[in-house]
Amino acid sequence: MKRRGYKALSTTALIAIIVIIAIIIIGGVVYYITTQQQAPSKIKIGLFISNLGNPYFVALRDGAQAAVNELKNKGVDIEMEDFDAKDDPNLQTTQIETAVGQGFSALVVNPVHVEAIQPALQKAKDAGIPVITTDRDVADHTLRIVFIGTDNVAGAEQAAKMLIKALKESGKPTPWKVVILNGIPGTTAAEDRKKGFHNILDQYVANGTVTIVAEEVANFRRDEGLTKMESILAAQTVDAVIAANDEMALGAIQAIEGAGLTPGKDVIVVGYDAIPDAVQAIKDGKMYATIAQSPFLQGYWGVYAAYYHIAKNWSPSEDWIPTPTVVVTKANVDTFEQEVKSPKPLPGAPSG
Amino acid sequence: MGKTGGSEGLVDTIKNLWSKLSVYEEVKPLIALIGLFIASALLSPYFLTSYNQRILLLQTAPLAMLALGESMIILMGSIDLSPGSTMALAGTVAAIVHISYGQPLSVSILAGMATGAAVGFINGLLVTKAKIPSFVATLAALVAGRGMVLILTGGQPIVGLTEFRVFTEAIIGLPNMVWIFIVFTGINLLLLRRTSLGLKIYSIGGNEEAARYSGINADLVKLTIFTLAGFYYSIAGLMMNARLEVAYPWTGWGYELDAIASSVLGGIQLTGGIGSPIGPAMGAYILTLITNILILMGVSPYVQWVVKGAVLAVAATALTRGLKYVK
Numbered sequence: 160m161k162r163r164g165y166k167a168l169s170t171t172a173l174i175a176i177i178v179i180i181a182i183i184i185i186g187g188v189v190y191y192i193t194t195q196q197q198a199p200s201k202i203k204i205g206l207f208i209s210n211l212g213n214p215y216f217v218a219l220r221d222g223a224q225a226a227v228n229e230l231k232n233k234g235v236d237i238e239m240e241d242f243d244a245k246d247d248p249n250l251q252t253t254q255i256e257t258a259v260g261q262g263f264s265a266l267v268v269n270p271v272h273v274e275a276i277q278p279a280l281q282k283a284k285d286a287g288i289p290v291i292t293t294d295r296d297v298a299d300h301t302l303r304i305v306f307i308g309t310d311n312v313a314g315a316e317q318a319a320k321m322l323i324k325a326l327k328e329s330g331k332p333t334p335w336k337v338v339i340l341n342g343i344p345g346t347t348a349a350e351d352r353k354k355g356f357h358n359i360l361d362q363y364v365a366n367g368t369v370t371i372v373a374e375e376v377a378n379f380r381r382d383e384g385l386t387k388m389e390s391i392l393a394a395q396t397v398d399a400v401i402a403a404n405d406e407m408a409l410g411a412i413q414a415i416e417g418a419g420l421t422p423g424k425d426v427i428v429v430g431y432d433a434i435p436d437a438v439q440a441i442k443d444g445k446m447y448a449t450i451a452q453s454p455f456l457q458g459y460w461g462v463y464a465a466y467y468h469i470a471k472n473w474s475p476s477e478d479w480i481p482t483p484t485v486v487v488t489k490a491n492v493d494t495f496e497q498e499v500k501s502p503k504p505l506p507g508a509p510s511g
Numbered sequence: 512m513g514k515t516g517g518s519e520g521l522v523d524t525i526k527n528l529w530s531k532l533s534v535y536e537e538v539k540p541l542i543a544l545i546g547l548f549i550a551s552a553l554l555s556p557y558f559l560t561s562y563n564q565r566i567l568l569l570q571t572a573p574l575a576m577l578a579l580g581e582s583m584i585i586l587m588g589s590i591d592l593s594p595g596s597t598m599a600l601a602g603t604v605a606a607i608v609h610i611s612y613g614q615p616l617s618v619s620i621l622a623g624m625a626t627g628a629a630v631g632f633i634n635g636l637l638v639t640k641a642k643i644p645s646f647v648a649t650l651a652a653l654v655a656g657r658g659m660v661l662i663l664t665g666g667q668p669i670v671g672l673t674e675f676r677v678f679t680e681a682i683i684g685l686p687n688m689v690w691i692f693i694v695f696t697g698i699n700l701l702l703l704r705r706t707s708l709g710l711k712i713y714s715i716g717g718n719e720e721a722a723r724y725s726g727i728n729a730d731l732v733k734l735t736i737f738t739l740a741g742f743y744y745s746i747a748g749l750m751m752n753a754r755l756e757v758a759y760p761w762t763g764w765g766y767e768l769d770a771i772a773s774s775v776l777g778g779i780q781l782t783g784g785i786g787s788p789i790g791p792a793m794g795a796y797i798l799t800l801i802t803n804i805l806i807l808m809g810v811s812p813y814v815q816w817v818v819k820g821a822v823l824a825v826a827a828t829a830l831t832r833g834l835k836y837v838k
Contacts (some may be wrong), residue, residue, distance in 0.1 A: 213666060277668065344813070351778065376812035381668070381759045382751065387568050391804035393563035406759075413755055417569075417679075436668060436757070 160499070177453040181428060202237040204465055205263040207254055207459070209271045209295070210364050211243040219269060222458030225502060232465060236314040237466065248275035255279035259286050265465035266290045266393060267458070273298045291464050293457040296479075304468060305475040307460050307482060309452045311348055314484035315355020315403070318429050321400050321448040321486055323363060325427045326400050331398050335363075336372045338391055338404040342379040351377070352431060360401075372397060377407045384410025385417075392418045403428035405437035405449055412445050423447060433487050433495070441492050455500045463505045471507045480506060536787035540778045543826055544793050547800055555807040562774045563803070568685065569754065571792075571799045572600070573747040577766055578773035578791035579692075579699050580743030583736050585774050586703070588716040588783025589645035591737070593634060594770045595763030596656030601627040602748030603660050606669040606758030616674045626744045630656060631741020635734035650838040653767065662761050668757040678753035688750045695743065696792040702790035712736060717782030769783050773798050797826075 208216045220241055227239045242258070244251035248271045258266060259282050268290055272274050280302040283290050289304050296306040326335045331429050339356055342349030363369035370394045377383040384407035391397065392414060400415075403406035404406035408430030412422040422428050422445040428435050433451035460480060461473055467473035484502075487495045532538045545546065551558045577594040584591045604683040605623030608614045637648035679706060679769070703709035711732045714722040723729050751762045777790025779832050800824055805815045 341812075373806070373809060374812070375806065379753055379766070380761055382762055383758070385755060386566075386802070387564040387806060389570065390563075390803045393560060393566060394557040394807040394809075409757075417566070421736070433665075436670060439670075494584070 161475045166455075173507050178216065179354055182395050184459055187290060200473045202235065202264045202466065202469055203241055203262070204237065204239045204462060205255075206239055206241040206256040206461075207251060207258075207266065207268045207270075209251070209269050210461045211241075212398035216269065216294075217454075218454040219458040221500075222455035222460075223267060224458075225455075225460045226459045226462035229392060230462075230501070239462065242445070244271050246271055248272045252279040256282055259283050259288060263288060264469050267293060267461040267465055269293045269298075269302070269457075270295045272475070277302060287470050289465065292470075294463045295452065298374055305477070306479045307457050307464065308479070309457075309484060310481035311351035312355040312482070313359070314431065314450045314452070315352040316359050316484050318352075318401060318448065318450050319356045319359035319429055321488070322399055322427065322429045323359065323369075325429070325447045325478055326399055329398075329427060333368045333490040334370045335368060335398045336370050336396060338372060338388070338395075338397050338400045339374040339413075340377045340384055340387065340407040342376075342398065342403040342407070343373065344376060348380070356401055358401075368413070368459075377402070378409065379404045379406055381406040381410040381413075383406065385413045386410075390415065392420075399429070399504055400428045403431055405432045405446075406432045408446060409440060410447070412440060438487065438492060441487060441489055445500060448486055448488045451487050451495055451499050453482045453499045455482070457502060459502050460505045467505070471509050476507055480501075520579065535661050536778050536785070537789060538831065540776060540787070540790045540793040540797070542798075543776070543829070544797055547797060547804075551800060551804040551807075555804060557803060557807050563807070565686070565805055567687045567796070567799055569679070570803070571796045572686075572688045572767055573750040573754070574773060574799060575692045575792045575795035576743050576747035576750065576765070577763075577770035578777065578795045579695055580740035581767075582714060582768040582774040582777065582779045582786065582788075582791040583699070583703070584740050584773070585779050585781060586647070586712050586716045586786060587733060587736060587782055588719060589638065589733070589770070590649065590781070591634065591645065591740060592649040592767045593652035593656055594740075595766035596653045596660065597630045597741055597744040597763075598661075598709040598748035598751065598766070599660045599760065599762040599764075600630060600656045600748070601745030602762055602797075603663050603669065603753045603758045605749055606752060607663060608671055609674070610669055611669055616677070620749060621747050624742055627748065628738050628742040631738040631744070632734070634741065635737030639733050657764070664758065664760045665759055668755075668759045671759045672752050672756050672758065675749070675753035675756065677695060680751055688753065691746065691750075692792065695746070696789050699788045699792075708732065709734070713784055716785075718784075723748065745793070745797070769795075769798060772823055776823065781797070798820020 168367050174376050206220065208220055210216055210258060223239060227237055230237045242254040244254060254278065255266065266288055268492065270292060273295065277297055277299055278288055280297060285303055292303045292306045296308065297303060322375045337360065341353050342439065360369055360505065362370065364371060373391045375387045375391065377387045388411040399410045399483050402411060406429050412428055415422045415426045420426055428446045430449040432444055435447045437446055437449045441449065464475065484494055491498065517626055557563055577598065581591050581594055601623040604626040605619045608622040609616060609619035618655065634649050634652050637643045679686050682690060688802045703712060711727050714727060715729050715732060719729060744806060748762065752758050771795035774791045775794065777794030778789065779786030779790055
C-alpha cells in the first residue's frame with residue numbers, strides 16, 4: 160500500500176512538473192513574440208526624478224507627461240514610465256540599471272547627484288540608450304546627449320536688475336547700500352547666482368550708485384539668513400537685500416521686522432526660487448521680487464528632445480539648452496504659475 | 512630693593528588671587544567671555560549698541576538650551592548628537608498640533624516638549640537597555656529625527672506661528688526666551704551642584720565602574736538625563752519657531768556640533784566628570800559673540816570659519832591646561 164501511495168504521488172508530481180514547465184515555455188515564447196512585435200514601433204521613455212516629494216519635481220514630471228500626451232495625440236506610439244529616487248543615489252542607480260535591461264528607448268534623467276549615478280549612465284551608454292539630463296547635470300558630459308536646465312546666471316541677473324529697479328522707484332538717496340546673501344559655497348546654484356548678482360551690481364558699484372555693505376554666506380537656510388541679517392543690521396543701515404534663494408530672503412525679512420523696520424519700504428528684499436512662502440510675502444508687499452524657474456519646461460523639453468533624437472535622428476547643436484526664468488512681482492504674482500506651466504517649443508527642434 | 516619686593520608682592524597677590532579663583536570652574540570661561548566682550552567692544556563701535564546686545568542674547572538662547580542639555584550628557588562621559596534634530600522635531604510637532612489640529616498655544620507647546628522628552632527617553636533606552644554606545648545611538652536619532660521632520664513637513668515650512676511671539680515679547684527689558692534660558696541656567700546650577708542626582712552625574716562621568724560598584728543606579732541616571740536633555744532641546748525648538756514664526760524643516764541642522772563646541776568652550780571636559788554647570792551657557796554666548804563680531808567687522812565669510820575654528824582650538828587648549836592627560 161505504502162509503496163503504491165508513493166508511486167501515485169510521484170506520478171502526480173511528475174505530471175504537475177511537466178505542466179508547469181510547459182506553461183513556462185509557452186508563456187515565455189508568447190511573451191517573447193509579443194514584445195518583439197511591439198519593439199520596433201513603440202517609443203518607451205524612462206523618466207528618473209530625484210525626489211517626487213518636492214513640488215518642483217512634480218512640475219517637471221507633469222511637463223514630461225504633457226509632452227507625452229501631446230505626442231500621443233499626434234499619433235506617435237509613445238509611452239513613459241516615471242521613477243522616484245527619493246534623493247537616494249543608490250536607488251536611482253538601481254532604477255536606471257534595471258531600466259537599461261528593460262529595453263527603454265531613451266532615458267530622461269534628473270540626477271540625484273552629479274557623479275554618483277555616472278556608472279549607471281555608463282551602462283545606458285554602452286547599451287546604446289540615449290540619455291538626457293534635466294534640472295541637474297552630470298559631471299561627465301559625454302554620458303548624455305544634452306542637458307536641459309535653468310540658466311542661474313541669467314536668472315540672478317534678472318533678480319539684480321529688479322533690485323536696481325525697485326531702488327530707483329523707491330527714491331532712496333544714492334549710494335544704495337546693498338546686502339548679498341549667498342548659498343552653500345561650491346554648489347553650482349550658489350556660485351552661478353552669486354556670479355549673476357555681481358554681473359549686474361558691479362557695474363553700479365563701479366559708477367558709485369551702489370555700495371555692497373555686506374556679502375555673507377547663509378547656506379540657503381532661513382535661520383542663518385535671520386541671524387546673519389540681524390548682525391548686519393547692527394552695524395549698517397541697509398537699503399536692499401538680494402538673496403540667492405527665498406529661504407534666506409525670508410530669514411532676512413524676519414530680521415528686518417525684528418529691528419523695527421518695514422520690509423518692502425525701509426529695506427527692499429529680492430529672493431530666488433518663488434517658493435510658496437515667498438509668493439505670499441510678495442502678495443503682502445514684504446518681498447519685492449523673486450525668480451521662478453521652469454521645471455515644467457524642463458520635463459516637457461526633455462521628452463521632446465528624446466523623441467526627436469530617436470524618431471528624427473536629431474542632435475542638439477548646443478551642449479546645454481537653458482530653460483527660461485520668470486521674474487515674479489506683485490504685478491504677476493497670481494498669473495506667473497500659468498506662465499511657467501505653458502508649453503513652449505523646444506529651441507533648435509527639427510521641423511515637422 | 513624695596514621696589515622689586517613691592518612688585519614681587521603684587522605678583523604674589525595675583526598668584527594668590529588666581530589660585531583662590533581657579534577653584535571655581537566658571538572662572539576660565541568667564542574670563543574668556545569678558546576678554547572677548549571687551550575686545551569686540553574695541554573692534555566695532557556697533558557691538559555695544561542695545562540692538563546688538565539684544566540680538567546676541569536672542570541668538571544665544573536656543574543654542575544655550577542645547578548646550579545646557581548636551582553638557583549634562585557629556586558630564587556623564589556620554590555624547591549626544593541628536594540636539595539639532597530633536598529641536599526640529601519638537602518644533603515641528605508643536606507647529607502641527609497648533610496649525611493642523613487647531614489646538615491652543617499651550618497644548619502645542621506641551622506636545623513639543625513631550626516630543627523632545629520622548630526622543631531623549633528613546634536615546635536613553637538605546638544606551639542603557641540596548642547597550643549601544645551613545646555616539647551611535649544618538650547618531651541614529653540625528654538621522655531618523657531629521658527624516659521624521661521631513662516626512663511631517665514634506666520639506667516645506669509650516670507657516671502662521673504668530674502666536675509663538677510670546678517667546679520673543681519682552682518683560683523687564685529682555686525677551687521672554689532670554690529669561691527662559693537664564694532660568695534654565697540657574698536650574699542646571701542647582702541640579703548639578705545641590706542635588707544627589709547632580710552628584711551621581713559627576714561620579715558616573717568621573718569613573719562609571721566605581722559609581723556602579725558604590726551602588727548608584729547608573730542606567731536610571733542616564734535614562735533620566737537623556738530624557739531631561741531631550742526636554743531642553745525641545746525648548747530650543749520652540750524658541751526657533753518663535754524666532755522664524757514658521758517651523759522650518761532644516762532648523763538646527765548641524766547644531767549638535769555647536770552644542771558640543773559650546774560645552775567645550777564652557778569648560779566641560781569631553782571625558783566626563785569635569786566642568787561647571789553654567790559654563791555651557793557662557794560657551795554658547797561666546798560662540799554667538801564670535802559669529803556676531805566677525806559679521807560686524809565685515810570679515811569675509813570664508814575667513815570667518817577659519818577664525819571660529821582657531822578660537823575653539825585656542826580656548827580648548829587654555830581650558831585643559833593643568834590636566835595630566837586627555838582621552
